Amino acid sequence: MTANLPLSGIRVADFTRVLTGPFCTMLLGDLGADVIKIEPPGGDDTRGWGPPFQESEHGRESSYFLSVNRNKRSVELDLKTPEGMDAARKLIAGSDVLVENFRPGTLERLGLGWEALSAVHPRLIYASISGFGQTGPYRDRAGYDVIAQGMGGMMSYNGEVGGPPLRVGVAVADVFAGSLITQAILAALFQRERTGRGERVDVNLLESVIALGSSQVGRYLATGEIPVPVGNDHRSIVPYGTVACGDGFVNIAVGNDALWRRFCAALELTELGADPRFATNEGRVNSRAELDSLMLGGLARFTRQEIMERLELAGVPCGPVNNMAEVFADPHVQARGVAVEVEHASLGHTTVTSPPWDIGGQTLPVRRAPPTLGQHTAEILGELEG
Template identity: 85%
Template sequence: MTDLSLPLSGVRVADFSRVLTGPFATMLLGDLGADVIKIEPPGGDDTRGWGPPFQVGEGGRESSYFLSVNRNKRSVLLDLKTPEGLDAARKIVAGSDLLVENFRPGTLERLGLGWDDLHAAFPRLIYATITGFGLSGPYRDRAGYDVVAQGMGGMMSYNGDLGGRPLRVGVAVADVFSGALVTQAVLAALYQREKTGVGVRVDVNLLESVIALGSSQVGRYLATGEVPVPVGNDHRSIVPYGTVQCGDGFVNIAVGNDALWRRFCAALALTELGADARFATNEGRVTHRAELDVLMLGGLAAYTRQEVMDRLDVAGVPCGPVNDLAEVFADPHVQARGVAVTVPHPTLGETTVTSPPWRFGGEALPVRRAPPTAGQHTAEVLAELTAGP
């Protein structure tokens, strides 16, 4: 796939964002073909110093955290506190379709780079703002971080094991999901601009993203008033659905309906369970979850993990192993899909990153640029501004 055939070829993004939410969003836009200009302060994005771990090469070292969310971008170092830096930033914005920022509310306004000023000057510009709590409300000016949003949005209250302490999800889901929502929103805004000729401001925040991510848990509360509690790897409304223990390890299963339940029992020769009227329907299995868990544990103890998966695969019952990341990237399917891509890097020699998570017309989207070093493209981009269109 050539650069010109990429979906967002010709779209330019002025990326003022830092750390994770904004950089994840702009990375996805870069994956889709946009020219993402990552505008960093003189010291670089904070995450350049987040480590260990660092990847080390002959030309220096790079934070693995930074590398994970900054492929397909160009880096420009600008000091927005100087007239020269501010002028260059404004010129980059003038040639851009999108601006993405995640400063505290009011920061860019004080520099003359806020929505009102830029919309007046560049009415086609789409302006995406990412905050902890939104652009209105009592918490408007509070700083937002993933762990704070997971707690305030309720996620930590229903994540983890029953009776355990509140537990953060092991990846920054508030940041990542917010970033994905930003990407979705600005794509819609680009489409809307084709009809109206005018850009809009997009407002995404971590708190509401976490609440939205709660989906069925939130829906259950709104429908019943019942406050969800942690249930470990089980599902509150589907049984069995989650992690089951075999003779030598754990397997995830998804018995999403009664027909799958019958096939599950037949595949593993769980004759008594299959004939037990208490478990014939999903409602019955949810009601009698504790009894079923005890009986199922005894029945599955006779099988290895691989035996359970082999039998369920033949029966068409969704299942899969609980992998660590070494097992994930050793998986032949993951390898066949090209999920890990090794690309040249100016200081490391080469680095391995994940590939863009979509295919268009059956083709994988390329990693056109390795995550940039700090200011790698400053001279290049400033020369483009001088040269003009």
């Protein structure tokens, strides 16, 4: 299977750490690239981010690090030494892609910037990730997910109605920026097939958050109206979001008036279904508070499972609000093989998520467990000398 992966034969020099860059290079590794993670003495910062750690008699690893570093090899290099720089230059010379997420200007000062490397390696694709981009007044600021979520407006419209600004519970700025830079790298590889030359591609956290705002940003640009938190509801569709039932919560998506009628029939909400105030989505949006109050009493008599069974039978989109244990106990998640146990150099084994694609009718394999620090240093340096 490895030889048939889309990026087989592509080598990536991975000068990234923490989340955005490692998430990107993990995706490239999933697609078959040989990703070589260049770590400084002491390793990626996230090796120390914990607890939680997974431990064995041979060592311990941060669960954070394990979550974003599958399908890579690790080499430990000190770029402050001539030997480390020499190895880094040799590694870059044999690579198709370089990915870095230092502050702008850092690699330029080491002689490893885009201008210097592209002059020597014209086919190299040079991918940079930063907090705020390579230009502009905030260029030299450090970028972290929580900073980007706040500055990009996301925290202002996330959260409960009337509540304080709230960060999304996963690092969406990092993950989305990592996905965007992966797309840019793939596009640059495709373009290189036409032109024979590499390109510099660049993504930053702030603009990634603004782009992720999509309809919220579009609403503001079109009307000047500043978005505010609406909890789990949708500003333009009702009912759409989380509803309480007898023993928990269910998400529903009643996206049109025909679904509304089926929703009411399935849950025996006869009076609501016949009420002309709620017959159209516009009417339901304008009468949101009253409708929510009336629905609450009607749904309290059902369990979560009963609601889902009735709505699924009626063809109304719905789903449970699961905790993480329920996610991985779900028979569909288990059937899809989302959690994969792999052999690990110090832990003996660990469990990671599988690559999130099917290509050619096959799921992509976890070829390598997340590496220990410098696990492949001797192997990789030997390849460079060879």
